[in-house]
Amino acid sequence: MAKKMAIIATKGTLDMAYPPFILASTAAALGYDVQVFFTFYGLQLLRKDLSDVKVSPLANPAMPMPIPMPVMVQMLPGMESMATMMMKQKIAKHGVASLEELRDLCLEADVKFIACQMTVDLFEFDKSEFIDNVEYGGAATFLSFAGDTDICLFV
Amino acid sequence: MNFDKELNARGLSCPLPIVKTKKALSDMVPGQVLKVISTDTGSVKDMAAFAEQTGNALVAQEEVGGEFVFYMKKG
Numbered sequence: 734m735a736k737k738m739a740i741i742a743t744k745g746t747l748d749m750a751y752p753p754f755i756l757a758s759t760a761a762a763l764g765y766d767v768q769v770f771f772t773f774y775g776l777q778l779l780r781k782d783l784s785d786v787k788v789s790p791l792a793n794p795a796m797p798m799p800i801p802m803p804v805m806v807q808m809l810p811g812m813e814s815m816a817t818m819m820m821k822q823k824i825a826k827h828g829v830a831s832l833e834e835l836r837d838l839c840l841e842a843d844v845k846f847i848a849c850q851m852t853v854d855l856f857e858f859d860k861s862e863f864i865d866n867v868e869y870g871g872a873a874t875f876l877s878f879a880g881d882t883d884i885c886l887f888v
Numbered sequence: 889m890n891f892d893k894e895l896n897a898r899g900l901s902c903p904l905p906i907v908k909t910k911k912a913l914s915d916m917v918p919g920q921v922l923k924v925i926s927t928d929t930g931s932v933k934d935m936a937a938f939a940e941q942t943g944n945a946l947v948a949q950e951e952v953g954g955e956f957v958f959y960m961k962k963g
Binding site for chain 1: 899900901902903904906907909910911927928938941942
């Protein structure tokens with residue numbers, strides 16, 4: 734009987750998008766049966782177009798920056814896009830997979846993605862903007878799988 | 889060491905060497921050996937952990953000129 738892992742993905746930023754996809758793809762490679770429940774801002778990670786997934790230096794004091802940057806500067810327009818561009822360059826340079834690639838690897842390995850229906854309704858998201866391989870459900874749907882897992886993580 | 893298939897995972901970071909190893913093994917038959925070349929230092933521990941958890945055997949490994957070479961026998 735395969736081991737099981739469940740992840741709740743609640744964050745929609747570039748840095749916080751990595752842990753769920755990395756752990757899910759790796760666990761699937763190790764033979765785990767994996768489900769990821771995307772809720773609140775985590776739902777952004779299911780969009781077909783992930784170009785709006787960004788990282789902000791603001792309120793993110795542990796983020797390594799090439800030069801120390803005062804908060805007043807981090808607030809300026811364009812800083813978020815710049816930080817995102819720099820992070821993506823770093824990611825590519827170090828051979829770390831893109832989010833799209835990791836997400837595809839998860840799907841290829843039969844990781845099941847569940848989108849929180851309540852959040853979709855709450856933020857009036859258009860389901861056509863999400864990838865196709867997604868099931869829509871609520872907390873009870875997720876818990877029916879999570880209740881029987883070996884590993885359950887909240888990201 | 890003899891091997892049946894080679895996977896070039898140079899320049900790739902976690903979790904790609906593991907995920908690609910799993911994919912490469914999937915169309916091999918038990919007993920065949922996959923050679924994996926990685927430049928990711930983390931893959932040394934990860935490959936051993938992968939073998940242990942998946943029933944494949946890490947039959948040999950070596951470091952050659954800063955590259956890590958693994959021989960994974962499909963279980």
